[in-house]
Amino acid sequence: MQTNNYLLTDEQIIQFITQGYLVLHNELPNELHMKVMEEVHHVLMEEGNPGNNILPRVPDIQKFFETPVVKGALTGILGPDYYLHPHRHCHYNQPANQNPGGGQWHKDGYWSAMRSHRPWWAMVFYYTQAVTEELGPTAIMPGSQYNESYPGDDKPFLLPTGPAGTMVLVHFDLWHKASLNTSNMDRYMLKFQFARLNAPSKPDWNHKEELFQLPKGTSDTYLPLWQDIWSWLKGDTREDDDSKRAHLSLLASLVAAEEEGSALHGAYTLAEAGEEGAHELIKILQEGTSLSASRAVYGAIAAGAKAVPGLIGLLGHIDRERRSWACFALGMIGSPAKLVLPALMKALADESDQVRRQAAEAIGLVKEPSAQAIEALANTLIQAVVNEKQDSDSSLWLDQGYITNKIGYGAALSLLRVGKHGEAGVVISALSMALDSGDRYVRAYAFEALTYLRTTEAIDVLLRYYRTARWCPDTNKASMF
Structure with a gap:
């Protein structure tokens, strides 16, 4: 059971919102970290990079994620039922004389149909040994998580350091890169990714301050965005505020600004301007340029239920990208469900694969969706698995190539989040078929x-699958039996 002593503070939550990272230290013995590093080194040298299999290959790694410090931090950012994603990787940074140049600034390839400002995803960088700047830790660019485009070489960056076992918890979209290892030692970093399964209904940290406190000396360019995330993490719903409805046309023009920070400031400020602000955001989504619409969608999410009727209307737009954005926003808002769910269920039959994928994922973001919505998700998953076997050359695979069945991916992720609210037999039948997916x-x-359902039928399916999928961490090319 998580104790309050290890939950995050208001200050740490604000740092994560504004800067996009937290450095974590736990009290596990150095001997354990050294043991893990030796095992990782052996695997890399003898078998190659195990990629997604690093955890079953070196099972002691799991102990690091079970410490109160790490569980408390992940709970504060992603909620108490966060999910350890199956993608993980071992990053091996050799000394500069063997691997000159370092890495390139990038965001990781994302798993949802769109990137989200709100923390539905996060990553942890774990260092097996004491890490110094000379050892080449992963460089991070604080505050860059809301920048879709690269912020520029003139922006400050940070090289997190610390003793063996140091973990850096980062917003999934933070810009980062491997820095140059100028030491004479190899550096190991294990990257793990985590997903939020439910929108927050209350603060999951040691919450004391009601209002967001802007850190001293910090620019207020992103203040409306930060305040929205702060309120969302507390489980607040946005209410009308008549005092903030001035200068709507100026704010709307700001959303079209080339500079990303100014555009997002305009979008989130419009979200605070009541019904009229929501109307302006929907107008941009309907008629604005693709760039301005892509920023307005975040404002529409922040506007909440006031934007829902307009977003539902947007599902009839001729442009599939805007229909897809509307699905994304409706799922993120999630209420009133009696309006949102029928619209998303209808979008599951859209002519565009992109829209259907987004609708499938969006249903999983709605709190306690109806049994009918869950059945629609199950049918979508079944059809997606059938279609992948019939047509492996679909244009659906043109982007996010690491997800080969995107509609099935979205439907399966949603059933992970909300499948328990549907009829168990219907859900289990679809999930059982999905175990044969090529993705x-x-x-x-x-x-x-x-595993979440835990019915007798679900356990029977799991046992059949486990018998062929079980991984033996001791089997390698040098073992005999």
């Missing part, structure tokens, strides 16, 4: 969703 992440989500 490894569809299979992983289906497996995890079945």
